[in-house]
Amino acid sequence: MEPLIMATEKADLRVSIGSLALQNPVMTASGTFGYGREFEDFVKLRGLGAVVVKGISLAPRAGNPPPRIVETACGMLNAIGLENTGVDRFISDKMPYLAALGVPVLVNILGDSVEEYRQLAGRLAGIPGIGAIEVNISCPNVKKGGVAFGTDPQMAAAVTAAVKGCSQVPVIVKLSPNVTDITVVARAVEEAGADAVSLINTLIGMAIDLRSRRPRLANVIGGLSGPAIKPVALRMVYQVARAVAIPVIGIGGIATAEDAMEFMLAGATAVQVGTANFVNPGACDEVIAGIAAYVTEQKMGSVRELIGALRVC
Amino acid sequence: MEPLIMATEKADLRVSIGSLALQNPVMTASGTFGYGREFEDFVKLRGLGAVVVKGISLAPRAGNPPPRIVETACGMLNAIGLENTGVDRFISDKMPYLAALGVPVLVNILGDSVEEYRQLAGRLAGIPGIGAIEVNISCPNVKKGGVAFGTDPQMAAAVTAAVKGCSQVPVIVKLSPNVTDITVVARAVEEAGADAVSLINTLIGMAIDLRSRRPRLANVIGGLSGPAIKPVALRMVYQVARAVAIPVIGIGGIATAEDAMEFMLAGATAVQVGTANFVNPGACDEVIAGIAAYVTEQKMGSVRELIGALRVC
Amino acid sequence: MSQFQQKVELICFEALTEDIVRLTFNAPKIAAMARPGQFVMVQTSPGKDPLLRRPFSIHQVIRDGHLQILFKVLGKGTELLAQVRVGEQLSLLGPLGNGFTPGSPETACLVGGGMGIAPLLFLATRFLSKSSAAEVSPKMPMVILGARNRAELEPLVDDFRKVGVDVLAATDDGSFGHHGLVTDVLTKSNLPPGFGIYCCGPHPMMAAIARLCQQESRACQVSVETVMACGMGACLGCAVPLKAGGYAHVCSDGPIFEAEKLLWSL
Amino acid sequence: MSQFQQKVELICFEALTEDIVRLTFNAPKIAAMARPGQFVMVQTSPGKDPLLRRPFSIHQVIRDGHLQILFKVLGKGTELLAQVRVGEQLSLLGPLGNGFTPGSPETACLVGGGMGIAPLLFLATRFLSKSSAAEVSPKMPMVILGARNRAELEPLVDDFRKVGVDVLAATDDGSFGHHGLVTDVLTKSNLPPGFGIYCCGPHPMMAAIARLCQQESRACQVSVETVMACGMGACLGCAVPLKAGGYAHVCSDGPIFEAEKLLWSL
Numbered sequence A, B: 001m002e003p004l005i006m007a008t009e010k011a012d013l014r015v016s017i018g019s020l021a022l023q024n025p026v027m028t029a030s031g032t033f034g035y036g037r038e039f040e041d042f043v044k045l046r047g048l049g050a051v052v053v054k055g056i057s058l059a060p061r062a063g064n065p066p067p068r069i070v071e072t073a074c075g076m077l078n079a080i081g082l083e084n085t086g087v088d089r090f091i092s093d094k095m096p097y098l099a100a101l102g103v104p105v106l107v108n109i110l111g112d113s114v115e116e117y118r119q120l121a122g123r124l125a126g127i128p129g130i131g132a133i134e135v136n137i138s139c140p141n142v143k144k145g146g147v148a149f150g151t152d153p154q155m156a157a158a159v160t161a162a163v164k165g166c167s168q169v170p171v172i173v174k175l176s177p178n179v180t181d182i183t184v185v186a187r188a189v190e191e192a193g194a195d196a197v198s199l200i201n202t203l204i205g206m207a208i209d210l211r212s213r214r215p216r217l218a219n220v221i222g223g224l225s226g227p228a229i230k231p232v233a234l235r236m237v238y239q240v241a242r243a244v245a246i247p248v249i250g251i252g253g254i255a256t257a258e259d260a261m262e263f264m265l266a267g268a269t270a271v272q273v274g275t276a277n278f279v280n281p282g283a284c285d286e287v288i289a290g291i292a293a294y295v296t297e298q299k300m301g302s303v304r305e306l307i308g309a310l311r312v313c
Numbered sequence C, D: 001m002s003q004f005q006q007k008v009e010l011i012c013f014e015a016l017t018e019d020i021v022r023l024t025f026n027a028p029k030i031a032a033m034a035r036p037g038q039f040v041m042v043q044t045s046p047g048k049d050p051l052l053r054r055p056f057s058i059h060q061v062i063r064d065g066h067l068q069i070l071f072k073v074l075g076k077g078t079e080l081l082a083q084v085r086v087g088e089q090l091s092l093l094g095p096l097g098n099g100f101t102p103g104s105p106e107t108a109c110l111v112g113g114g115m116g117i118a119p120l121l122f123l124a125t126r127f128l129s130k131s132s133a134a135e136v137s138p139k140m141p142m143v144i145l146g147a148r149n150r151a152e153l154e155p156l157v158d159d160f161r162k163v164g165v166d167v168l169a170a171t172d173d174g175s176f177g178h179h180g181l182v183t184d185v186l187t188k189s190n191l192p193p194g195f196g197i198y199c200c201g202p203h204p205m206m207a208a209i210a211r212l213c214q215q216e217s218r219a220c221q222v223s224v225e226t227v228m229a230c231g232m233g234a235c236l237g238c239a240v241p242l243k244a245g246g247y248a249h250v251c252s253d254g255p256i257f258e259a260e261k262l263l264w265s266l
């Protein structure tokens, strides 16, 4: 009977991604938050909705030669090359610290083949602290000539089904924006059993140094992220949220509480903060506090009232 | 025998798009330069490589309700709705002024059906001053449920062939970036007879106003342009230039001579300056002067040495 | 050449209130061509964010080619503009738009609300000026200005008084002049039929005045605001719906319109 | 907490030459934790362009929690930094990175080129300081500094002399000290075997010194530069190749490395 008073006491920021309950809708985006610990001086890690870790593969990967990053207008390109310690060292070296935080850990996984994804999901099954698996399908499928899994609905579905088959925790499929119609892929992974989708991963881009007449990235092309891509991300979240019934997690250029809530209005149940962590390592705290302040100020019963509440007439 | 000395006297900036010779590689992008005259106080119109005019349809179009534009991080979204006077008034009211400038006029055309594109090309055939037709295939095909011509290689090829069949001047097909693999569309229009391709048109995006909980554009979605999209444009130009044999015209976030020359290194024979015209209506002059200065300073025989000269090892 | 893109120097910075700022630029070329009701597009940052210029009415043109704008700090662009220091240079584009047609009718009532007051000072001085007699009327205009409170309104009213024009003031909180809206003042003033209205202010105020004028068959020119990318007719972004159907473009067909031509929402 | 994100006030601005600037911030928390060779990430603009922070070595920490950076204006970020005025606030992140290990060996030769001189002043004062005796050696370090010309080098050499350290100088144009490279000076100085090198400068200079030290089996710590997005080990963007294969990360494994561990190109 007194939701307004309750709201001013403590805003209700809880959301759920499938069976996974989050204390608030703000997660970190994979690859932009290390393994969490790097940020312990800057962010209240225990206050996050979830921590999404850097993409993990079966075997360790050294990554691409430098230069790996370059700044662009209101954005950046990265071609890290999926450098990571491999799943075994992740479990032994990184998970204990993360599990002790008490917030769900979302493990972002990547592979060269459907089989690799399956094995990764298997290795991660039952590890305490893991709240969900986020499947990065923007990686090239080496068996299909290097076409990214995420650009082919069938391959995307196959990966989803394989991971789903070995996971007890919710499986979130992270969609690539480099497609003609992202709703087609979203529906394909939904049908294959995905519990949620997260989007967008980076747009493929390139930068050139006129002086040396060379690409600015050793890898030639890289992934564009940051405020520059926010309009594209917002559009895709809006489209996908109307195309699927599963929860959508919005990603792309989110740096403030307003950004986050715009994604929720477009249909996102939760959001991920990516590149903004580099500029402001306290960004996630500010986003959470800003959402709480808004929910209180607007006398909303819950932040969930924002989800898909865009008024399109 | 004395190319270096000649170059310092006057840089050779000439390039060709099929049979169309340009005094320099710098054009204006459709929809960002009105019908040319608007800029007569700010730019040496006679010094441009070419003037590309606002997209023209068979019948006049009123365009979308406002708001039609919104600024985004290092970019802008537009949903003008292809407002234009229609081809007849374009020919009678706009072409005489443009033809008198003595630089090639590229007429950007758009339609709802293959038939409309064909008729447009027919109406424009033989009009003096028209140097080429630029076919905007990012428009929805109403007969195919509103799917954009540019996202389907077959429809793109059909439009190209139709326009090509009624044109004496070179036909440039302007590609949409909202596709999984832009080289597939590029090759399809090349095979259908396109004399050149220009890219990129705008990325589809969206912006939301948290306060009103409404989209910031009356049309909900719009086209993203400006510096924000330059990395995506550069990547696509690079890919397309390696996939087709016809000339490529680079577009997307170009504001300076350096930007323009980066696109040429990636494989563009010419470039178009778009959103930058709004910020700096003298932008085209500065881009041309900057390229000339570079060609002279680097003691290059011709600006053509830049085309595709990116060093990728 | 009637329009210019110019780097101009800021020669005077005045903070009228905490968030209302008047800038004076040395912009001889633009100032020489400027007419009341026209505007300039101002680049608020040399960088790419914010990307677009911002439109501001020409507030006043003073001797020696000095041009003034008056604005309220609302967002990123105006925040940056409020940080420019005397001696720094900024890129201005202008004069843009059609401007008021001050001759028709010759007897005038100027009605301004909030930052809509900005273009009216220039217009008022033109009505008074004898030097440009061909174009304007020498008759004293009536002026009604409104704002939120005394702090926002008084300095502007003073400026009108300084050039010799008397002002009827209205404030939302009653701290200065009439307590209420400029439309109340206008209604009460029993404006003679011959007077035309020249109006600039928030949309609801202009809509109300447009309705009033329509009822009285009074000529009414309004200055319209929209988002703008180019300010010069190139982008077609600044559309406003017309009563007759279709759209006009605020930057090239306006920003001044006969009120009866527009489709007023609200 | 050993790292901080802090808004700090600029309390002193010095333009050493036309394009070399030294900024002094009141940054007590970061200054208290800082060690020579560490760096800070500086936000050059409150806007989104340029988006990323820029890394700068901690040039000096002085009494009362004052922290200095010294930089050359190269591009957008440093241009903006060179326009910050005393009293304004900037966001600093730090102290970041591992820092030099000044104890090993205790006898030291500091070699700096260009802006690579920046971290060496802090290091030199630590070598001299008796207060932090546990960590550093009290022995007087030898210092060799190089730059393009007298204008760029002399003010920095003066700073070293002020804290009591003598400097061997070299300039590209011979206008100050030795005419030539710091490597020439180093070779000619016949450095005794016990001295370790602490080096920061352009890549070719460090590569040459690394080679020299390898030949003489001399300990050599170098401060490495790469592009950086985060500066704190999160983005993995700052990779440098290792001799043993794979990559190290300059921000978290460095920026100070034993020269022999790195794979030197050129």
Ligand SMILES: Cc1cc2nc3c(=O)[nH]c(=O)nc-3n(C[C@H](O)[C@H](O)[C@H](O)COP(=O)(O)OP(=O)(O)OC[C@H]3O[C@@H](n4cnc5c(N)ncnc54)[C@H](O)[C@@H]3O)c2cc1C
Pocket (backbone or CB within 6 Å): C039, C050, C054, C055, C056, C057, C058, C069, C070, C071, C072, C073, C074, C075, C076, C077, C078, C079, C115, C118, C119, C224, C225, C226, C227, C228, C255
């Ligand atoms: C022809 C013309 C003349 C103008 N003359 C003046 C003038 O003389 N003085 C003056 O102060 N302003 C004037 N304006 C409005 C001015 O252009 C805007 O206030 C300015 O662009 C805001 O820029 P910003 O970057 O600070 O705000 P933004 O960051 O762009 O926006 C901040 C907030 O303000 C809102 N906003 C933006 N523009 C307007 C607007 N026009 N009206 C109300 N809210 C807005 C936005 O929706 C947003 O919520 C004029 C506009 C036009 C079209």
Ligand SMILES: Cc1cc2nc3c(=O)[nH]c(=O)nc-3n(C[C@H](O)[C@H](O)[C@H](O)COP(=O)(O)OP(=O)(O)OC[C@H]3O[C@@H](n4cnc5c(N)ncnc54)[C@H](O)[C@@H]3O)c2cc1C
Pocket (backbone or CB within 6 Å): D039, D050, D054, D055, D056, D057, D058, D069, D070, D071, D072, D073, D074, D075, D076, D077, D078, D079, D115, D118, D119, D224, D225, D226, D227, D228, D255
């Ligand atoms: C750990 C670390 C410590 C540093 N300490 C200092 C310091 O104390 N003083 C100082 O002046 N600089 C220092 N730098 C370099 C400094 O970070 C860059 O000069 C700065 O980021 C340039 O930013 P910008 O925006 O001005 O240039 P940008 O616009 O980013 O680049 C402008 C031009 O400069 C070139 N450039 C960019 N970075 C470098 C670089 N590191 N070296 C050479 N050329 C470059 C670019 O390729 C481009 O051509 C340090 C770098 C690192 C990684």
Ligand SMILES: Cc1cc2nc3c(=O)[nH]c(=O)nc-3n(C[C@H](O)[C@H](O)[C@H](O)COP(=O)(O)O)c2cc1C
Pocket (backbone or CB within 6 Å): A029, A030, A031, A032, A054, A055, A056, A078, A080, A082, A108, A136, A174, A200, A201, A202, A224, A225, A226, A227, A229, A251, A252, A253, A254, A272, A273, A274, A275, A276, D235, D236
């Ligand atoms: C340096 C960097 C590394 C990234 N690594 C990964 C990764 O390992 N797996 C993944 O799914 N996404 C990765 N991403 C993509 C981000 O998680 C996110 O989808 C993208 O950056 C868009 O969000 P943003 O604009 O907020 O950064 C990476 C992004 C950056 C910038």
Ligand SMILES: Cc1cc2nc3c(=O)[nH]c(=O)nc-3n(C[C@H](O)[C@H](O)[C@H](O)COP(=O)(O)O)c2cc1C
Pocket (backbone or CB within 6 Å): B029, B030, B031, B032, B054, B055, B056, B078, B080, B082, B108, B136, B174, B200, B201, B202, B223, B224, B225, B226, B227, B229, B251, B252, B253, B254, B272, B273, B274, B275, B276, C235, C236, C237
């Ligand atoms: C306001 C506006 C209107 C446009 N109208 C058209 C058009 O009519 N036809 C077309 O092919 N492209 C149109 N475009 C796309 C541009 O020509 C160009 O492809 C795009 O803006 C990317 O370039 P830029 O980043 O330099 O602006 C328009 C772009 C803008 C911003």
Ligand code: FES
Pocket (backbone or CB within 6 Å): C227, C228, C229, C230, C231, C232, C233, C234, C235, C236, C237, C238, C249, C250, C251, C252
């Ligand atoms: S603002 Fe561009 S046409 Fe009016």
Ligand code: FES
Pocket (backbone or CB within 6 Å): D227, D228, D229, D230, D231, D232, D233, D234, D235, D236, D237, D238, D249, D250, D251, D252
């Ligand atoms: S700069 Fe991000 S990991 Fe080193």
